[in-house]
Amino acid sequence: MKEIKNRKALHEYYIEQKFEAGISLRGSEIKSIRAGKVNFKDSYARVKEGECWLMNFHISPWEKAAFFNHEAERPRRLLLHKHEIKRLKAKVDEQGMTLIPLEIYINEDGRCKLTLALAKGKKTYDKREVLQKKDQMRERERSLRQH
Numbered sequence: 001m002k003e004i005k006n007r008k009a010l011h012e013y014y015i016e017q018k019f020e021a022g023i024s025l026r027g028s029e030i031k032s033i034r035a036g037k038v039n040f041k042d043s044y045a046r047v048k049e050g051e052c053w054l055m056n057f058h059i060s061p062w063e064k065a066a067f068f069n070h071e072a073e074r075p076r077r078l079l080l081h082k083h084e085i086k087r088l089k090a091k092v093d094e095q096g097m098t099l100i101p102l103e104i105y106i107n108e109d110g111r112c113k114l115t116l117a118l119a120k121g122k123k124t125y126d127k128r129e130v131l132q133k134k135d136q137m138r139e140r141e142r143s144l145r146q147h
Contacts, residue, residue: 003105004033006040011127013100013119019088021114022079023054023104028062028069029076033112035062038104045078045099045116047089052078054114057101078114091118 009015025033032038037060045054054076061069080088091097102115122130 002034002036003103004036004038005103006043006101008040009100009102009117009119011122011130013098013117013121015102015117015119016091016097017118018102019080019084019116019118021052021116023112023114024077024079025112029059030112032059032062033104034106037062040101043101045101047085047092047099050082050085052080052085052088052099052116054078054101078116088118096120 039058039060041056041058043055043057045052047053056073057076058073061072088099092099097118097120100117100119102117104112104114107113
């Protein structure tokens with residue numbers, strides 16, 4: 001089970017809740033995902049007309065697909081239950097939260113799954129605080145190892 005993570009998401013957002021969703025893909029897209037040719041940069045999810053869509057998620061075209069290839073950043077439908085979509089829409093609309101992809105992986109059954117997070121954006125000073133705390137922890141561990 002190979003998983004590809006969105007490492008920048010934890011730096012940019014506070015994660016409130018996680019959801020697992022399936023994705024509606026084409027054949028050349030799944031082959032590119034298995035090869036690890038994805039990019040999470042600026043990707044997000046949106047609820048439109050009772051469906052959840054993944055936007056700006058880059059899956060590189062598969063070299064051997066010829067004219068059956070896919071568009072790299074096309075919107076992709078996320079497969080969630082209706083009650084989950086309603087709950088997500090309410091949280092996004094009321095509390096100003098964002099839906100961001102955290103990781104994409106192939107499960108044991110060979111199906112492609114996406115971990116979607118309900119998140120709130122961090123301010124610049126919050127990001128600096130987190131980095132300072134990490135540096136302090138590293139210094140403590142280094143000093144403990146030396147003594």
